[in-house]
Amino acid sequence: MSDKKVIFLVEPSFFGVSFAREAHKAGFYVVVLVSAKDNPQLYGYEGEYDDLLVCDIRDADSIYQAIYSSPYKRIDAMISATDYAMATTAEAAQRLNIPCISHETATLARNKDLARIRYSERGVPSAQFKIVHRLGEAEDAAATIGYPVVLKPTNTASSQNVFFINDRQQLRDAFKVLENFTTSYMGFSVRKEYLVEEYLEGPEFSVEIFLTHGEVVFAEVTEKVTSPLPYFVEMFHIFPTSVLEDKKPQMIEVARQALEAIGFTNGPAHVEVKYTQTGPRIVEVNGRPGGDNITSDLIPGAYHLNIFRQAVFNALKLPVDFTVEKPMSCAVGYICADRDGVLASIENLASVQHDHAVLRSAISVRPGDNVVVPKSSDDRLGYFIVQAETPAKAKAKITELIGKLKLTYRN
Incomplete structure (x- = not known):
């Protein structure tokens, strides 16, 4: 290890697994900090790291203590391989003097309300907004901004509980959902500050x-x-x-x-x-x-x-x-249910999978699974990725292929 650069990666997961994969493939010494020792197997990068430390990635002090008590005295870089842990990773790295994104920047990138304030201060064009904590504040904000508005949490992702609001009753209904939305991915708490934004x-x-x-x-x-x-x-x-x-x-x-x-x-x-x-x-x-x-x-x-x-x-x-x-062009199209129900089949799936333009596909459901009209990206059922000579051709091809799929239901 002495002649290798050492990189620490916090909770590689989902797309962030590629950080571990590429660092390991390049010959660097890769240490992953994870919330559970079986996470490399869970997320699919077993064998693509050199060492593993377990800590609570939601807590900067836990990350700090895991690194401080480890045998590693030289750490060349540290990356949060999930955006949820950006701020805790940055805080721990800052305390340990490890090269990493700054804690202030990570906090602004992870919290939409704080970022909106900064854009407003610096003249960056974004949406008119109000930060609210209670329903009454949200109603006042919507009245000031003017319907339609968007109501959203400030520190989540994947379009979780992001609402398009046309009137006061919709706002009241959506706000009840947000008030009960307390925990997001990996156990991270949802902040009680919400955004009402211009649509x-x-x-x-x-x-x-x-x-x-x-x-x-x-x-x-x-x-x-x-x-x-x-x-x-x-x-x-x-x-x-x-x-x-x-x-x-x-x-x-x-x-x-x-x-x-x-x-x-x-x-x-x-x-x-x-x-x-x-x-x-x-x-x-x-x-x-x-x-x-x-x-x-x-x-x-x-x-x-x-x-x-x-x-x-x-x-x-x-x-x-x-x-x-x-340069070429690529496009991805997602398979989605057009109604709630129990999936019976996806017709024409095999022929679409074998189309010459398809680079890769994945299906995350099987017959008998409950499916819903998607409210967030978690509700999608799979995807196809295509390659073509131009963006227009890639768009036309993926639209054609997704359009060929027909979902049938048991109820």
Whole structure:
């Protein structure tokens, strides 16, 4: 180990497993800090790390103590491999003087209300908003902003309990749901501060961006297609975007401004924007690679770039490379139920899986499972990823294939 760079990764899970995989593949010494010793097996990266420390990833002091009492005296970098633990990871790293994102930046990236305040202070275009704690405050905020509004938690992800609100009664019903929403992924507590926001009209995108020392070294725009209101579930992503291609520089610049506002200067980020009548406006900033198959599948499939590998190298202060040769386009489409019920079958599944354009697919349900119309990304049933020569062709192909699937129900 003495001649290897040492990187600590906090709770690799879901898309964050790729941090462990790429760091291990590159020959670095990988130590994972996990909340349970069987998590590498649970999340699918068993054998792709060198050592494991168990701690409570929700608590910065627990992370600190696990590292402090370990035999490791030289740690070259530390990355939170789940965005939920960004702030606790950063706080522990700061106390131990380990290179990592700053605690302030991590806190702003994880808490939508604090980020909105910072955007307002720095003149970054985003949504009009009010921070509320009680129903009465939410009603006053909605009246001031004007319906329709969006009601959302401040520190969750995956569109969990994000509501499109048309009137006062809908607001009251949704607020009851939020008040009972106390715990999110991995046992992290849901804060009791909520956001009432202006509903931004316009197509939605995400900017996949990478910075080193505050300079943009890679940026591209992903097109997003979401479910019909009142929910905001992602149904398709097309990389790079097939629409508003001439507006990409504007969207990238607004994303850069938002990251600068929260002090994010190094590594990958995923910035969601809407292109409104007044131009691009920030929906939210995530100080991590884009999930939802964007960074794990679409970017490598289209541009042959491995963002996770570059993030590891960047964290270890090694050179990064974003050369794009022979660019293609990729898209992902998600399988969703069109009504609640018990799944009987997914017709035409085999023929779609064998289409020449399909790079990868996954199905997470089987006949007999209960399915619901998706209210968050957790309710989706699977996906297909396709590759094509242009964004328009990728979008057309994934739309065609998802359209061929027909779900049947037992009730």
